[in-house]
Amino acid sequence: MIVFRYLSREVLVTLSAVSAVLLVIIMSGRFIKYLAQAAQGALDPGVLFLIMGFRLPGFLQLILPLGLFLGILLAYGRLYLESEMTVLSATGMSQQRLLALTMAPAALVALLVAWLSLSLAPLGVAQVQKIVAQQDALTEFDTLVPGRFQSLRDGTRVTYAETMSDDRVNLGGVFISEKRFNQDKTKDRAPSVLVAEKGHQEVQADGNRYLILENGYRYDGNPGEAGYRAIKYETYGVQLPKPEVSQEVTEREAIPTSDLIGHDGLRERAELQWRLSLPLLVFIVTLLAVPLARVNPRQGRFLKLLPAILLYMAYLTMLISVRGALEKGKLPISLGFWWVHTLFLLIGLALMYWEPLRLKMASRRAGVSRG
Known part of the structure; x- marks a missing residue:
């Protein structure tokens, strides 16, 4: 239990710090864009912070999985670098046991992401659309x-x-x-x-x-x-012309999840699958991050960081590409996002079991050569 609390605290603290930095970066860029629209008279300056507040759940639902992924890499990478993982391994802590312990904070993050993607984010988008509609009714004079x-x-x-x-x-x-x-x-x-x-x-x-x-x-x-x-x-x-406010969200993103269930529309079904994919993304990136965090102390904690980030970006890019293909009917809706999740699930399992298997085979070869 002590080890579980220690590992969970390390992961969650690093997750919070990384997510906060990513959130500031993304919201700063978006705020500058809204500020430019306000300077052009397309938005009332008084609604800028209101729009940012309603857009916050939509940002967080994508930031938290990445924050968890980087949090595991950085937290466990430090433990490997300081030989704490070596001590834990000597007491019987296997990779599978480490993964099981890590899934507990991952489940907490997945529940939060599910709440954001299925409830808060659509509600926030709907409020943003109301504000934009009100701004469209304004004129240059207003x-x-x-x-x-x-x-x-x-x-x-x-x-x-x-x-x-x-x-x-x-x-x-x-x-x-x-x-x-x-x-x-x-x-x-x-x-x-x-x-x-x-x-x-x-x-x-x-x-x-x-x-x-x-x-x-x-x-x-x-x-x-x-x-x-x-x-x-x-x-x-x-x-007086009406200012034109550029919208970054679509109408289906504002539809409540309960209304998407059982909907026959192609875009609506793709949107439902996208919302369900985000919590699942959390568990799969946890499976990917645990073996990728394993580093040799002499190699440094950042050796695998860049390949790990590229792997995550490939995962997210494929999901976004599949979303667009599903909405346009280029892929069957029955196939959905699940083949992408399955692909990276297999990659995670390969990363999890390949290194121990390789070490075991190397140990056997060394024993045969001594014999």
Whole structure:
């Protein structure tokens, strides 16, 4: 029991540290992407952390298996390097016994991954889709930040407002620059610039929104050219485009698992199998990690780390590729992901029993040669 607690603590502590680092890296990259959308006016800055919170279960369901895999490699690699595993082996600790003890924390991680993939992740995706739908209903006016130039329409339109009322109704010191194209959109035309002392938003009966500018000028063309025009106006209406928020999730990812069971759709059945594959992934990577963590103290603890990571990436890449093939009907849904799991299960069993078998055969040959 003491050995079990010691090994479990080593694995879980290393798992927590590795998973935390991976989570920070992934969420930082994703947050930068959302932040860029907010800077372009496609997202309200106030919902960024809310979106990240709802996306957290989806990140964790993929991070935890990798964290467990690396945690076993690093924790057990240190024990081999410091000859602690040698002492345990001398007391009768076999590879099979070590694997059985490791499966206990792996089962805990698998239960957590199952909870995430089957329940929390779909719920989080559904909430993200609601937020995105709400953002799609916003306009450039709703996401405008006073005192900052805001780019929309892939950079073809830039809007600026010096001041904005607290209720986001009235603007002051408005500047709008928009690129114009020919009908075939192959050649730029001269830009159009609008400036106004103030402006306010109006909603028409058909739902379209307009920014009504007052006391300003419209400039068409490039200064110095023959076609350059400057028009003074008292009132000018500009239709407000809706920001386009890029979605990284699909509708089926938001479907509750209970609704996927018994569904006839090809994509839905593939999604169900994917969710069930993630907890199974935890047990198989544990089987792979235990023999891969075995190192010679003179070789160093990181000798097998790179090949082990490549093996894990091959496993996950195959699962993702099979998921895409199943959704497109290129593979029979009855085959599913199970052949991939079986393949790496056999690889894990080979790694588990090959080294002891090789040592046993070498010992027998040495005994025969002495005889």
